[in-house]
Amino acid sequence: MQKVPEEVYNRINNKIYDQEGDRWWHPDFSLNLIKTLFNPFRVGYAKKIFDRLKINPEEKTALEVGCGGGILCEEIARIGYNTFGIDPSEQSINTASKHASENGLKITYINGAGEKLPFSDNSCDIVLCCDVLEHVQDLPKVISEISRVLKPGGVFLYDTFNRTFLSNLVAIKILQDWKRWAIMPPHLHEWKMFIKPSEIKWLLSQNHFTWKEHRGIMPDISPLKILQYLRIRVKGELTYQEFGTKFKMTESSITNVMYMGYAVKSFPL
Ligand SMILES: C[S@@+](CC[C@H](N)C(=O)[O-])C[C@H]1O[C@@H](n2cnc3c(N)ncnc32)[C@H](O)[C@@H]1O
Numbered sequence: 001m002q003k004v005p006e007e008v009y010n011r012i013n014n015k016i017y018d019q020e021g022d023r024w025w026h027p028d029f030s031l032n033l034i035k036t037l038f039n040p041f042r043v044g045y046a047k048k049i050f051d052r053l054k055i056n057p058e059e060k061t062a063l064e065v066g067c068g069g070g071i072l073c074e075e076i077a078r079i080g081y082n083t084f085g086i087d088p089s090e091q092s093i094n095t096a097s098k099h100a101s102e103n104g105l106k107i108t109y110i111n112g113a114g115e116k117l118p119f120s121d122n123s124c125d126i127v128l129c130c131d132v133l134e135h136v137q138d139l140p141k142v143i144s145e146i147s148r149v150l151k152p153g154g155v156f157l158y159d160t161f162n163r164t165f166l167s168n169l170v171a172i173k174i175l176q177d178w179k180r181w182a183i184m185p186p187h188l189h190e191w192k193m194f195i196k197p198s199e200i201k202w203l204l205s206q207n208h209f210t211w212k213e214h215r216g217i218m219p220d221i222s223p224l225k226i227l228q229y230l231r232i233r234v235k236g237e238l239t240y241q242e243f244g245t246k247f248k249m250t251e252s253s254i255t256n257v258m259y260m261g262y263a264v265k266s267f268p269l
Contacts, residue, residue: 001199003138004192013187014135017068017089024069024095027241030184034131035071036244038159041217041251042130042260043075046157049262050079050126053155057081060125065114065146066132070096070107077105081126088113114142119149126155130260133160133200134193140203147207152267156209159217159260163194167257174230181230183243197255209263216252216259 016031017023024031050057057080067073067085069092077083077100085107087093093109100107112118114129115138127146136142146156161167168191175184197214204211219226226247233243249258 001140001203003140004136008190008192009137011187012135012190012193013185014089016185016188017087018091020091022069022095022099024071024092025099028239030188030240031069032240033244034068036241037247037249038131039071039075041249042072042159045215045251045260046076046128047079049155049157053264055125055155061123062126062128063117063119063124063149065117065127065129065142066135067096067109068092070099070109072128072130073107073109074100074103074105076126076128077107083107084110084119084124086110086112086114086117114145117145117149121148122151124149124154125151126157129156129158131159133158133195134189139195140206143200143203144207147209147265150265152265154265155262156204156265157260157262158200159258160200161189161194161258162256163191163196164256167191167194170257174227179234181227181234183230183233183240197259197261200261204263208266210266211263212261214255214259214261216255216257217249218252218254218257219247220250221247 023029060081062076062081063084064073065086067087070085073083073085085096090111093111097109114136127150161171171189172191174181176182176186201211229243229246232238
């Protein structure tokens with residue numbers, strides 16, 4: 001796998017995260033769907049893996065790469081990890097820091113990118129990267145940086161979009177392009193930057209990881225019902241927060257739109 005070519009990377013709009021104002025926690029902005037729809041299953045999945053691996057958060061360091069406004073970081077800090085979040089968007093980092101201090105949470109936020117993590121080798125116990133891998137230009141570099149900063153035995157948890165016909169229809173055409181249902185901003189995602197599970201497995205194998213599993217992420221209601229809710233949201237009759245509480249995203253065996261998974265950093269031979 002190579003770095004994303006310039007002409008493809010220029011099509012994704014990562015500037016969305018730099019806009020003024022609180023784009024993350026506001027109930028009527030699209031990024032709020034992370035809080036209502038995506039965070040609950042992610043946090044549930046992460047806790048399940050922590051339990052499976054018998055990880056006690058006490059004295060352990062967790063880093064979220066691409067933390068945005070801190071929606072996931074706050075939950076990780078609440079579990080008890082010494083939590084760090086890093087993101088290239090200064091505006092998002094400011095929002096995250098303000099929100100954490102208003103809620104009495106001790107989280108260290110740093111402005112920076114996944115391609116060059118400002119952490120020393122073998123310094124983190126957990127790295128999370130959720131809805132971020134399909135936004136970065138140099139995925140091989142990001143995976144190698146995550147491996148570098150993780151301690152041997154450390155856990156890498158991630159979720160991202162698969163690159164399939166169905167993900168193009170759902171995440172690009174319906175959610176971004178077709179005005180009748182598009183509730184997400186244009187160019188939020190670029191289909192060519194989506195990642196096949198086999199590609200991420202290969203990258204992990206090249207970077208001292210033992211890959212463990214992939215699980216699909218699917219809604220718990222029918223596609224027809226979702227189209228109806230999308231239409232109502234487009235007409236402005238539901239806020240993003242209200243839309244995000246109409247159904248749940250759940251763990252599934254179907255990985256062809258979104259999937260999550262984890263890998264463990266190997267011990268040196
Ligand atoms: C969809 S948001 C996900 C935010 C957060 N992980 C969450 O789930 O709440 C994508 C985030 O990736 C960040 N991002 C983009 N390029 C990145 C890079 N090269 N390294 C790290 N983060 C990046 C963006 O600034 C943005 O905050």
